[in-house]
Amino acid sequence: MAGRLRFDNRVVVITGAGSGLGKAYALEFAKRGAKVVVNDLGCSLSGEGSSHGPADSTVAEIKQTGGIAFPNYDSAEFGDKIIKAALDHFGRVDIIINNAGVLRDNSMVKITEKDWDTVQRFHLKTTFSVTKSAWNHMKNQRYGRIINTSSGAGLYGNFGQVNYSSAKMGIHGFTQSLAKEGEKHNIKINTIAPIGASRMTSSIFTKDILEMLSADKIVPLIICLAHENCSDNGALFETSGGWVTKLRWQRGKGTFFSKNFTAEDIEKHWVEINSFEHCDYPRNGNETFQKVLTLMEEANFPK
Numbered sequence: 001m002a003g004r005l006r007f008d009n010r011v012v013v014i015t016g017a018g019s020g021l022g023k024a025y026a027l028e029f030a031k032r033g034a035k036v037v038v039n040d041l042g043c044s045l046s047g048e049g050s051s052h053g054p055a056d057s058t059v060a061e062i063k064q065t066g067g068i069a070f071p072n073y074d075s076a077e078f079g080d081k082i083i084k085a086a087l088d089h090f091g092r093v094d095i096i097i098n099n100a101g102v103l104r105d106n107s108m109v110k111i112t113e114k115d116w117d118t119v120q121r122f123h124l125k126t127t128f129s130v131t132k133s134a135w136n137h138m139k140n141q142r143y144g145r146i147i148n149t150s151s152g153a154g155l156y157g158n159f160g161q162v163n164y165s166s167a168k169m170g171i172h173g174f175t176q177s178l179a180k181e182g183e184k185h186n187i188k189i190n191t192i193a194p195i196g197a198s199r200m201t202s203s204i205f206t207k208d209i210l211e212m213l214s215a216d217k218i219v220p221l222i223i224c225l226a227h228e229n230c231s232d233n234g235a236l237f238e239t240s241g242g243w244v245t246k247l248r249w250q251r252g253k254g255t256f257f258s259k260n261f262t263a264e265d266i267e268k269h270w271v272e273i274n275s276f277e278h279c280d281y282p283r284n285g286n287e288t289f290q291k292v293l294t295l296m297e298e299a300n301f302p303k
């Protein structure tokens, strides 16, 4: 029996759970008592074709060890079908791991509209569609845990990945906004940016490095964030090779121009505008707006 954080009577839907990171998550959830909906389209790394093989193999592995799982082969773009299957089969949905995804890397010179659209659909649309389809159910049961999957490429950018980076940064935008809607319904939504060994990374790293980055090392953070004990909401974590850490926004003190100002004034203060010496850590847009109001008030009515 693995671990104190249990998921008995909980139902988890994991997209792209037929291989890679998603498969590692599915096996661990099942060990910890969850009923698992193993969704996988069984497509190629670039999103072509389909096969029942990957989802079936994860389900078979779970069943072999006495776990409970059910396969679903729809593309996660069709979240309504996946959530309907989960509800028909297990009667509830408590946890969603939006994990499915593909790559169509190409520099700006070579990227096609199809490369762009496919990646947006397979990452951003799938995340929206599965979540939207379960939302009212989670709201009504006043419980939900949703984990969305971003990437360092989205957070920091990466050569040849404008499509993937946009989708992956978009996914964290989705998390941050939906977290504000979920708060009052006890639905917590967080994002992870993992690096782990899978077919997605097999051509990037050497065999030795891949061994150190095994998908198993991403699983513990997923388990923590998916558990009812998790109180984080709208947060972003990086995890890889045993390192787990949280990210947040940092903002410089900036420069406030109380009177009419020009591009030349900005240029004159460029060093100050770029400085993080007296920084803060903004959490929402309202705080930003309040800050601007305060600066304007102080300029108009100096103490």
Ligand code: NAD
Pocket (backbone or CB within 6 Å): 015, 016, 017, 018, 019, 020, 021, 022, 039, 040, 041, 042, 043, 044, 045, 047, 054, 074, 075, 076, 077, 099, 100, 101, 102, 122, 126, 149, 150, 151, 152, 193, 194, 195, 196, 197, 198, 199, 200, 201
């Ligand atoms: P993977 O290619 O090994 O597995 C992805 C699985 O998703 C495949 O089994 C595929 O059939 C399935 N899939 C793809 N599109 C689907 C769709 N529309 N509907 C249902 N299933 C679909 O990839 P992975 O490395 O395990 O990646 C999992 C997630 O983690 C992805 O979102 C990826 O972008 C993200 N990620 C991975 C890494 C990494 O280092 N592996 C790094 C950053 C982000």
